Each structure stands twice: as structure tokens, then as C-alpha cells.
Amino acid sequence: MTPERFDAVIVGAGFGGIGAAIQLKRMGIEDFVLLDREDDLGGTWYVNHYPGLAVDVPTTTYSYFFEPNPNWSRLFSTGDEIKQYADDVADKYGVRKHIRFNTTVEGARWDEDAKVWRIALADGDTLTALYLITATGFLSQPKTPEIAGITDFAGKIIHTTDWDDSYDPQGRRVAIIGTGATAVQLIPELAKKAADLTVYQRTPIWVVPKLDFRISERMKRMFARVPLAQRAVRAVTDAIYEFFIYVGLHHRQFLFRRLNIGASDVAKLHRFISIRDPELRRKLTPDYDFGCKRPTFSNSYYRIFTKPHVHLQADGIDHVEPDGIVNNDGTKTVIDTLVLATGFDLWEANFPAIEVIGREGRNLGKWWRENRFQAYQGVSVPYFPNYLSLASPYAFLGLNFFNTMEYQMRHMDRLFGELKRRKATTFEITEDANARYLERMTELIGDSVFTVGNCATARSYYFNPQGEATLLRPMPTRTAIKEASKYPLTDYQIA
Structure with a gap:
């Protein structure tokens, strides 16, 4: 049986995958599928529903830049409201029709001859795609403690x-x-x-x-009628x-x-x-x-x-x-x-969350562990053509995931815009650009609390197994967005 073919496959239907899908649609790419192992969208906001669940970032800030929500009930909204926001955004931007639920991805391999990704599913089927985007999130693999008995x-x-x-x-x-x-x-x-x-x-x-405080109905109406007012609150x-x-x-x-x-x-x-x-x-x-x-x-x-x-x-x-x-x-x-409440297996099971094999048989997880965790602007890795990993080393921007998604969507816009301009179909970050970026991130981390502070007893998931704090992108949101909008296109090999 001939595998189904798409222009793009996105793995993960959380806010990262939804954002990537919206960006593809903005760029005129409609032939894509979004795969998720759960039976509904929302990622961690669907999986997690324990008592007391709430966002720990003000919801005036915890939302897509382009889609403010005037209906939050509190400054720190509940998990139910965040999940509803995911549903509303997916419906408004026509993302839901692209999603296949209850679909587990086991791995993906780059076919050098055909110049496509071959994505293996747990049910034995295979999909092929020109572009592969993994949006599996940072907190997706639960960790069970190894305690005797x-x-x-x-x-x-x-x-x-x-x-x-x-x-x-x-x-x-x-x-x-x-x-x-x-x-x-x-x-x-x-x-x-x-x-x-x-x-x-x-x-x-x-x-x-x-x-924390409740947001009054009067304030909600004002946000709905005057979106600029809500944007002003978000700026604060x-x-x-x-x-x-x-x-x-x-x-x-x-x-x-x-x-x-x-x-x-x-x-x-x-x-x-x-x-x-x-x-x-x-x-x-x-x-x-x-x-x-x-x-x-x-x-x-x-x-x-x-x-x-x-x-x-x-x-x-x-x-x-x-x-x-x-x-x-x-x-x-x-x-x-x-x-x-033992958290997630972040580094061992999540980087990457599925097996990804690039050019010349390079295994992404193995390569990261043997050559340091690294990714150009938190999305691209050499030897992995037409691949963007939205949950990579140096990807997470501060405490707010939506700031991360904003710069990643802008990165996609610039990259795919250049592909369209050149009538090209493949991209790959150069080893030189990746090395320069890694050197810069290492230098910036060197000025941070992770390097010069007292963190020995923190047991923080910010640190990878080698003791390097390679999860966070150590720069302001404005700087990251500017870089994602203006990075040198020569950093990529485009053909």
C-alpha cells in the first residue's frame, strides 16, 4: 500500500502544534496533518486535570500574541479555561480538521533519495511528508520514581x-x-x-x-470591545x-x-x-x-x-x-x-520524544547526548533537512511558552517565505551557523545563575544530564523575536 503523502506532518496537538499549524496555513500550506496520541487537543492542558490546576503565568500574558482572549475569569486562570482557549483557537483557525487523534508516532527517518520524511506510526502505517515538525512539548513524558517496593x-x-x-x-x-x-x-x-x-x-x-484576582464582567466587556486595552495590560x-x-x-x-x-x-x-x-x-x-x-x-x-x-x-x-x-x-x-507529583522525564525521554533519523543515518537523540544538546535558535539541527523541532535545547523562552511559540512562528515565516521566493523545497541549517549559535548560547548561559550561582542542590530540570542548563534561551523575548525575524538566510542551505 502506498503511504499517504503530505506537504507537512506535525507531531503534537498542544499549543506548539496548533501554532505551527496556524503558521503553515498563513503561508498557504494546507496539505498537512497534525498527529496526537491523545483523543483530544491541548497537550499538557488536556492531559493534566488534577485538582487546583491553574496557569502560573498571568493569562493576560499566557496566550498567543495574535489571539488575545477577553474572557479569562481570573488573572491566573484555571486549567479548564486554558483547555477551552486551545479549543477555541483551533476551531477559529481551522486547525481541528487537520488533526488525527489516538495516533502515536514511533519515529521518523529522512529518505535522502526521495527527499521526504517517512513517519512510522504505532499501528504499522507509514506517512511521508516533505516537512516534519515535532511539537511534543517539554513536559510530555511522565516520570515515575524508582523507589524500592x-x-x-x-x-x-x-x-x-x-x-x-x-x-x-x-x-x-x-x-x-x-x-x-x-x-x-x-x-x-x-x-x-x-x-x-x-x-x-x-x-x-x-x-x-x-x-491573583477575579476579572470582572465589566472588564471582560471592555477587553472585547477595545482589544487595545487588553494588549496594554499584556504589555505590563x-x-x-x-x-x-x-x-x-x-x-x-x-x-x-x-x-x-x-x-x-x-x-x-x-x-x-x-x-x-x-x-x-x-x-x-x-x-x-x-x-x-x-x-x-x-x-x-x-x-x-x-x-x-x-x-x-x-x-x-x-x-x-x-x-x-x-x-x-x-x-x-x-x-x-x-x-x-514527580514531574516529567524531560531529558532522557523527551529529547527527542520520538526517534528521529536524519541524513547519513544520524540519530538525533544519540547525537545530542554525544555532542552536547544544541539547536540553532531552538528549532534546527544540522543533518536534519526539512525538520523543525519546537521542543529543543535552547528553545524555551523564559516562563511563558507563548513567547517561545511567537518567535518560532516568525522563524518559520522567514524560512518558508524564502523557500517560496526561491521556489525551493529543502532546507538545512549549516554546521557553521549551528556552531556559532551554540557558542553564543554557552557564553550567555555563562553569565546566568545556572553557571555562577549556587545551583548544585536544585535538581532542576533546566539542567541536562551533563549538568548544562540547555533548556532555556537566555535572552529577552524582544531579542528572540527580532532574531527570528532577521536571522541571516545564509545560515540555511536552501535548494
Whole structure:
């Protein structure tokens, strides 16, 4: 049977894949398919639906530049609203008709003779495409901790990425492993109903107050009638977050170093006001610099540990038994429910999320691990023609994914515009351009908290297995967008 052929295949129907699809349509490319292993779109905002789920970036900022939403109910909107926004955008721009759900991609291989990508599906079918775009996201492969005896636990185990909506923690004895951003949202919700809740912390997290509020109906109407007003509000929240990134990342300059310390002081004051027990405060205090690990926002996280039925266990886990957890100090916590807020397997399973084989049989995952994680402007890699990876090293711009998507869409616009102008069909980033970009990123990271700060104990997913902070693109949004709009087209080989 002859494989189906498309101009482009996009893997992943989250906000990255939706943005890439919109950009293809803008450029007049309609013969494409968007593949997703789930049965609905939205990516992480569809997969995740645990209690308390909300965005930790103001929704005035957390949206596509070209599609502001006047209907947010809060400054930090709920997961349901973000998922609805994904649905609305996909419908408005005609993306949904291109999506195939319940379709798992196993790998892709460049056919040098035919100059196409051959995409292998889990059901045995193969698709061919001139262009391949992977938009599998940074947080797509759940991580299960390797703890002795965990498979022997006789009670209920729930991972936050596969939440059981029928589960009721009322009266339960619950343990949750993890204190990252997800856990910070979930723990206060579990504590409302659980009879007993034990929180297992490996690494404390910096938590600052959350300045959240409801958006009035009057304000919504104003945003709908005067879009410029909402864009003005976004300009303010964007500027605040840009400043936040600079404070968090830049350490060599004295001013930014002092501001970074000031940000950690805000978190310390928040912790001091919320918790009077000095020993409990000590256990919840990070011993790494602010910014080494993604900080988060909450007004209830610290206070919840003052409740008599909530316990912090920071001494580690020895093993799990059928009815509970044996701690490193020899004590045992009897539980009936184990919640895993253990995050994602970012580097081992996500870079790349599928096997990608380029020219001369180069395996992308193997090459990254043997030659450092790298990608030109966070999207292109030498020896991988007609391929854009939207979840690559140095791709993620600050704390807001939509800023990342904005510069990536502009990168696509410039690149595909040049292909159209030349009547060309193939592109590949040159090794020289990629090497120059990697050298520049290494230099910029060298001025950041990741290199000159105290990050040894952070255990942050920003760092790859080799200890390099190669996830974030260390520059302001405005700079990244400018570069994506004006990079030298000679950096690509186009034919």
C-alpha cells in the first residue's frame, strides 16, 4: 500500500502544534496533518486535570500574541479555561480538521533519495511528508520514581498526569511525593479533604505570594470591545515577567544579583509570615539560589503545613510496603493512597520524544547526548533537512511558552517565505551557523545563575544530564523575536 503523502506532518496537538499549524496555513500550506496520541487537543492542558490546576503565568500574558482572549475569569486562570482557549483557537483557525487523534508516532527517518520524511506510526502505517515538525512539548513524558517496593503498594496510586477524576480523598490517608509547581497547586486541595496528608519533599521550592484576582464582567466587556486595552495590560504583565526573568537569571551584574537576593527575600518573608515553627521553616527553605529551579506562586502552600493533619517528610524514603512508606529514619507512614507529583522525564525521554533519523543515518537523540544538546535558535539541527523541532535545547523562552511559540512562528515565516521566493523545497541549517549559535548560547548561559550561582542542590530540570542548563534561551523575548525575524538566510542551505 502506498503511504499517504503530505506537504507537512506535525507531531503534537498542544499549543506548539496548533501554532505551527496556524503558521503553515498563513503561508498557504494546507496539505498537512497534525498527529496526537491523545483523543483530544491541548497537550499538557488536556492531559493534566488534577485538582487546583491553574496557569502560573498571568493569562493576560499566557496566550498567543495574535489571539488575545477577553474572557479569562481570573488573572491566573484555571486549567479548564486554558483547555477551552486551545479549543477555541483551533476551531477559529481551522486547525481541528487537520488533526488525527489516538495516533502515536514511533519515529521518523529522512529518505535522502526521495527527499521526504517517512513517519512510522504505532499501528504499522507509514506517512511521508516533505516537512516534519515535532511539537511534543517539554513536559510530555511522565516520570515515575524508582523507589524500592513501589510496585508492591496495595493501595491506590495516582500520577498527577493521569488524574482519576472519580477519586475522592475525603477521609483518606494520603501521601504525595514531590514539591514542584504541580504539587504546590495540588497539596492544598488534597488537604481540604484528606484525613491525613504526608508530603514527601526531596528539594524545597521557592514560593512567592500569588497576586491573583477575579476579572470582572465589566472588564471582560471592555477587553472585547477595545482589544487595545487588553494588549496594554499584556504589555505590563509581559514587562513584569521579563524583569522577573532577568532578576532570576543574571548573576554577574551586581544590580541583578542584588535583585535576585531581593526576590528570595520576598519568598522568605512569605514563609516567615505563614509558618511560625522555625524548624518547619528550615525544612521548607531552599539552599540554592532563586532561579536555579522554576519558582512558583501560592498563597496557601506554606500555611497548609501548619494544619495538624498535614505532615512534611524531608528525610527521604527507604522503601514502599503494601500499606505504607518506610522513611529513611526507620519510621513508617501508613497510607491508602499514593500520589506521584514527580514531574516529567524531560531529558532522557523527551529529547527527542520520538526517534528521529536524519541524513547519513544520524540519530538525533544519540547525537545530542554525544555532542552536547544544541539547536540553532531552538528549532534546527544540522543533518536534519526539512525538520523543525519546537521542543529543543535552547528553545524555551523564559516562563511563558507563548513567547517561545511567537518567535518560532516568525522563524518559520522567514524560512518558508524564502523557500517560496526561491521556489525551493529543502532546507538545512549549516554546521557553521549551528556552531556559532551554540557558542553564543554557552557564553550567555555563562553569565546566568545556572553557571555562577549556587545551583548544585536544585535538581532542576533546566539542567541536562551533563549538568548544562540547555533548556532555556537566555535572552529577552524582544531579542528572540527580532532574531527570528532577521536571522541571516545564509545560515540555511536552501535548494
